[in-house]
Amino acid sequence: MxxxxxxxxxxxxxxTETVGLKAWAAVGKRHGLENVEPHARECIGRSTKDSIAILQAAYPQVDILALKDECVAEFKRMIAAEGLxxxxxxxxxxxxxxxxxxxxxxxxxxxxxxxxxxxxxxxxxxxxxxxxxxxxxxxxxxxxxxxxxxxxxxxxxxxxxxxxxxxxxxxxxxxxxxxxxxxxxxxxxxxxxxxxxxxxxxxxxxxxxxxxxxxx
The missing domain is CATH 3.40.50.1000 (HAD superfamily/HAD-like)
Structure with missing residues (x-):
């Protein structure tokens, strides 16, 4: 066929999903955010736009765009250290x-x-x-x-x-x-x-x- x-x-x-969760956990801990992993898991398979909306709803007091950029940098650091x-x-x-x-x-x-x-x-x-x-x-x-x-x-x-x-x-x-x-x-x-x-x-x-x- x-x-x-x-x-x-x-x-x-x-x-890369595991690395992404580790990156979010590290950034969340840095900023004193609670229960980051469940919200990050909810973003798996979603677009950047949808993920930002999910995280903004979870943490309305935080600049999610800045947090996302920090997470991307952390992700890249981990990939550079551990390999893709x-x-x-x-x-x-x-x-x-x-x-x-x-x-x-x-x-x-x-x-x-x-x-x-x-x-x-x-x-x-x-x-x-x-x-x-x-x-x-x-x-x-x-x-x-x-x-x-x-x-x-x-x-x-x-x-x-x-x-x-x-x-x-x-x-x-x-x-x-x-x-x-x-x-x-x-x-x-x-x-x-x-x-x-x-x-x-x-x-x-x-x-x-x-x-x-x-x-x-």
Whole structure:
């Protein structure tokens, strides 16, 4: 069968969600903010705009834009110290998809510039002809806009595309777009409703590769 694949980025290709939570925890502690982690987790899979709104509602007394900039700087410091780690099986899966002529795209809630920076740093930007960042759509995940835009850029019908996601918002977005959603859980606990929306659930991208090998 013929198919294309659209990836989420953070928590799917890169092990960055954990680093992001650590960065928010460090910045929150620095400013004496309580219960930062639950609110930061709520932002996973959401656009920068939505995340700012969530955090501003939680901490109305704080300049969230300044706090976000501080968190980004902390995140970059941690990545510089620890490295940008790919999720298990990512390299093998991307190489296999390219070798088999299967079109791939990124649909990430992270802003386009940040997505490209990560892909280039890891040396995997060559695998993606289409990259849609969170700042390129009006309605972020869980709305389907970003996935519909990615499918259109690939020239494929959503029903002929797999979406690989880790977050609840991401799976809902792909499902609403009419795609075949594959769930590879990361640090967010997926709800029973979301797990039902996924066609399959895998432990790692290595398992996703094994699944795709049965389709060609």
């Amino acid at each position: 013929s198919f294309s694949v659209v990836f989420d980025m953070d928590g799917v290709i890169f092990d 780690k790919l999720k298990e099986g990512a390299n093998d899966l991307l190489r296999w998809l390219k070798a088999n002529g299967i079109k791939t795209a990124i649909a990430s809630s992270t802003e386009y510039k940040g997505v490209m920076s990560h892909l280039k740093t890891a040396g995997i930007d060559e695998y993606f002809g289409t990259v849609i960042g969170g700042d390129m759509v009006i309605n972020s995940k869980p709305e389907p806009e970003i996935y519909l835009k990615a499918c259109a850029a690939l020239g494929e019908a959503p029903a002929d595309c797999f979406a690989i996601e880790d977050s609840n918002n991401g799976i809902i977005s792909a499902h609403r777009a009419g795609m075949r959603a594959l769930l590879v859980p990361d640090i967010v606990e997926n709800t029973p409703e979301v797990r039902k929306m996924a066609e399959c659930e895998f432990v790692s991208l290595a398992e996703v590769l094994q699944f795709f090998e049965t389709l060609v």
